Amino acid sequence: MNYQSGDEFLQDMPLILAGPILKHVEPESVTVWVALKLPCQVELKVYDTTNDGTVIGNSLLEGRRSTVALGKSLHVVAVTARLTQRECLSSDRIYAYDLQFTQQTSQTQQTLQQALLSNRFASVNISYFAHQKPTFVLSPLHLEDLRIVHGSCRKPHGHGFDALPILDCLIEETANQPRLRPHQLFLTGDQIYGDDVAEPLLWASTMLGDALLSWEEQLPVVQKQATDVAYYKPKQLPPGYRAEVVTHQAGFTAGLDNKHAKVASHLLSLGEYYASYLLTWSPMCWPAAFPKGREIAGTGKPSRQWNRQVRTMQQFIHTLWKVRRALANIPVYNIFDDHDVSDDWNLNQAWCLRVLGRPLGQRSVQNALLAYAVFQAWGNTPHQFAAGTSGEKLLAAAQDWSASQGMDTAAYDAIARYLGMPPTNPHTGLPEFVKDGSVFILKRHPEALTWHYTVQSHCHEVIVLDTRTWRGYPVDKKTTAPPMLLCPQAFERQVFLPLQQASRMQTTLLIAPTNLFGLQVIDWIHHWQLERDQVFSTDVGDAWNINLGALAQFLTILFEQRHQVVVLSGDIHYSSAVRMSYATTDPNSRTKSVLIQLTASALKNEETITRILHTRLKDWLLPEKVRHWIGWSHPPNMVERKARLFRRQPQPRIKPDWVCALEWVPRQNTHLPDFGANLPWLLTPQEKAKNYKWRWLQRLMFWKSPRFQDGREVVGFNNLALVQFELTANASYKVIQDLYWFSSWYPTQIVYSRFQSELVHNESLWK
Template identity: 70%
Template sequence: MNDLFGAEFLQASPLILAGPILQQTDSDTVTVWVALQRPCEVVLQVYDTANHGNLITNLLLEGRRATYALGKSLHIVVVTAESAGRYLLSCDRIYAYDMQFIESSTQQQTLQQALCSSRFPTVNISYFDHQKPTFALPPTDLQDLRIVHGSCRKPHGDGFDALPILDCLIESAANQPRQRPHQLFLTGDQIYGDDVADPLLWVSSQLGDALLGWEERLPLIQQTAADPSYVTPKQLLPGHRADIATHQAGFTAGLHNKTAKVSSHLLSLGEYYASYILSWSPACWPSSLPKGREVMHGHRVSRRWDKEVQDMQQFIHTLWKVRRAMANIPVYTIFDDHDVSDDWNLNQAWCLRVLGQPLGRRTVQNALLAYAVFQAWGNTPKQFTPGQPGEKLLQAAADWSASGGMNMVAWDAIARYLGMPPTNPRTGLPEFVQYDSVLVLDRDPEALTWHYTVRSFCHEVIVLDTRTWRGYPADQKPIAPPMLLSPPAFTQQLSQPLEQATHKPKGLSQMQATFVIAPTNLFGLQVIDWIHHWHLKREKVYGVDVGDAWNINYEALAKFLTTLFEQRQQVIVLSGDIHYSSVVRLSYTRKSIGSEKKSVLVQLTASAFKNEEIITEIIHTRLKQWLLPEKSRQWLGWTNPPYMVEVSRRKSYRDASSHRPPEWHGLMEWISRTSTQTADFSTNISWLMTAKEQAKSHKWEWLQYLAFWKLSWFQDGREVIGLNNLALVHFETDNNNCTKVMQDLYWFSTWYPIKVVYSRFESELIHSKLSKS
């Protein structure tokens, strides 16, 4: 077991370790990400199809690029296909793509050959007989647009993984370009760097070292001369990292007696690399995992290991569907905190605590480098073209790995291009710069930007980075809640994209829908607000993420709303983070002399893919609406300077606005979900459970009818979906030109037999006749 990923394992593994993942795709370029175990030149070809996608026809786009050696057995590339003749892809068609992998003048593999090996003799990543992955561009009519989103996918989290449901959605409409999903947005926590199952760390640590071909020297602070100055990942065993993660790295997830959250924290670059591969592909998982008694000491920790192994096996069982889905739909991502560590950049105190420690800074940089390579590269491939900061980052990462982690010039270059703040040589703490009344982490002018905008024929999606551009109040305590977007971030990430001229196909007068991706919620449950303010008063901010919700800082939220509504009349916000799904509608009315302007914001929250908890399972049911129903809430606001106050029955209008008349009014309402429906593709979900899970389900079948809390009538709550879920967003316009946005939340029923079911949330957008200015 000590040489789990030796030469024999890699020889029996396919050339492709993870992928292909279809990423940024528009009318003139198609981008695909892939991770290989050997260096190659990769050719990407995009084809037209006929007969509803069943027949491959003309070659339309082509591109090629060589891999980057990020480890001895890890070679990654994002290749973009373009048209030499400026051929433009159109909507309402099915397109297919193929890949070739050229290792030498005499050695070349097709996509299908590169996916297969002795361990995986057959691999299917297509929905058609031709075995090529396919996609369809977003339509010109908003009513035909299908967007999928979700967040928070923890491999050992409770419940079944909901991301494989995407494969069912695509498969059921694969030959229908208007009906199949057009884009997937992963809105945060694609991996978990902090809350890691012991078996996952055990595999990640060994796989990471095998991929790199060297062992990383993780820096430590020496309290005495006899203390070690560094450790390697394998010296930090699963289940035994709480002390080093909390005190040497400074991470906050393990504070307040929550050591289990960091007892297997990822630390090394190889571990972060490996976690992505293990989350997206079955290719590097060993055929079996050891029993707890073989690797752990103690009955309690051995039992926990065995339970987590069962979770891992169930997770691995459906990974083939995740892999196929991500090959057949454009995938766009943005990080949240767990992609690095819980509470990442939560407040100024966290930055000082973690980035002021050598191991904390090293781990954050490792996590950001892994994010750049595995996610950001495909989001914004132009940043990684020759001469651009991304390409310089890739070269520095290759140099760092080639040196076995000893080339500090390369390491410093990586820090610069990732936007890591410089360290003050006198204090050892990260540097900040001040904008107005807030402090922002300093960054090099050449640093990559993580925010971006996606535009299509009928919609635009503005993806925000609310982690690395925060504004920390300069005149308050370091634990004070920040602005999730600092003043320069508001300009660069929101104002400028909203002002830019959008790509409008001929015949379209305006963009039909504007989406904004905010990884953390603008508005949440009222009880969560109470909890946040209660903990803030007691200066206990880390346990419940005080500062990650927009409405804990009213100045920033008011600026966000006014900035949006200055440019757009209706906005749809996609968010995740909070492990339940819901829909909230904010009606915004701005008054001026002799007129008023009405706008609307609809917040669509989808979380978690795999991380349901006891509390979310409770609020999923009717119990929540019986005991603590959500009520409408109202705010009064001002634009210069931006601010807002909530109006309640205990506060009069005069109390809230005595200093000057309000300039706008906001009314927030919770949208109720419809009764649960069975999905059309739910007739056969034999793919869902492992043999052990199926046997367990049959064994307790009789109990299903006694457990009333699992039955459909009790599970049919009205406010939130609290079980693992995936969201499909689409639109409907009636004869009166009134448009509704609909979010269908798909989840697995708790009753027997288990089915894929969904509940729908419907919210009206602005009716054109209701607005006047």
């Protein structure tokens, strides 16, 4: 299949290009997202089931909505079904849903099964039952029955096998058991990569985007001379040759410090960002075959690199059917991190001035954020896209922009307004900032959408933070200074008000795309690079504990409202669990609190350094030790005190308001789940032959042995996390994070490592 022959390509495709993806689910409403090749009215029905989900019952919720035309052949909708009777959906029951599609031009109707099939895809399975309808369960009444899955950082050409298909195994194993089946999935950042894109993926994204939109975007560049070009079309910037334009015309920082390979195939156009989502979530839009390296890159190293990346893409595509089925059968919630746009997105004020002050940089960020709004945010918060809202106006502007083939400036300005893009100062050409207390924040229109949100059930609440677009940049420091990840008004709106307004649940979970705490060696590196003003090479400023004042404010607000908090995070390409014990110092009102941070990263982006951290070598050479801080609430600040010198250090002049200590939860020995041994679905024929060829050598490599690989602090291979809670004998809860990954000693085997900790303050850390 060749994307350039658009009509032939579309004829081979089913009506559904990607999805269905189950999104926001409540007892009164259910939202499903889907991408189609034709404009349709989509009807959603939710059914009761009996006999452990095997028999379809009565229709309980219904809804319909028309698709939004993002391109001539790309039509997207997040349709919400609501109650048709008084009885709400309840916990401990399995529900099914179905979709029906009525084409707007011919009025032809198709069922979900018909819309999934085509000549090229004669068989598609998105259900775990014989009735072939997707199913789901609501969160349970009791915390000890809750199952939450989370993960982050899924780069298609990243090293190792994709871990997201493991979710399909988890659901399949427990599909007919509502208390054991996973209840929610949180993807906590980097669902796609705008930077660091494989050349075959950019080739596919450019071709697919142009075919679906049926027009080519004019990407603006700065004309240094009158004879310079003013615009580039995506095809004029081929894979592997974008580094110069991306770094110097768009201003993106991922290519600085001699890292041009990271931006040589950077996404830029709206069609490319749209296409990346389709290619990441569905096997339908991928070409049947890729061109050979010599056809694209000639001979030598570029040709070999292309062929190598094609093999990686083919392995990624091979298991996408399991990803698609899983996403159709569990409520999916997303939040962006930097790579959904580009590396270092809004890292500091210098990045904002550099990128948003250039036409191409501004256009690319807006394209990425519009794609995020339609493909992710719409399903997270469907109420923001209801009739008369900013979301509905954004969708209308997106339609007008595409219908004008990227020429309607009023539609472009409206998109910027509703996305919250900062206006450009007409005199300087730079983005505008406003003051918020002691920091600058990017200016935005009052009608702009918000990306943070809260999900609640009977037993838990999940507060999802936006730590990218509400950053506070210090007024009195250099533009490269680490920001507050949440500015003062963002603390109020995203943390304080949701905690204050929500009723007290059995537990509170926060989604923080960037870590509160990481490995100490990483902190040392960040502080060292900050002193040298080399902040873009390792994202200095993205970790909460680089700006201790902002972290102190976060902890103060958090523990004033809750005494037990679980933070789910990603970003850093390794997984771990840490526990912070916090106590106020006032003898008359001494309170004790605990925070447990569970990190799950990466779904597909393991690196050499994370593989080393994964092993016992890290424990032996550089083990993590208990860390202590003292802190103040007014003004917020905290100071680390070394454990060895804790008693000998001079006492501060002003008595601290609180103290806290951080400990790493040890990783237990690796176990094999019931579904982990036999994986006929995993390998392509080429990978099977390669694996068989080198299997005998695996046993001779001591560093791949289970004993050496059983480190005690992190999981550094591609992984997926399952979080659950257990009621202990003393009536407190224990939080458990099982991290599923592909073993190194037998690569086609899924294993899991367990981290567990009680949700109680640890007094022994001060003894």
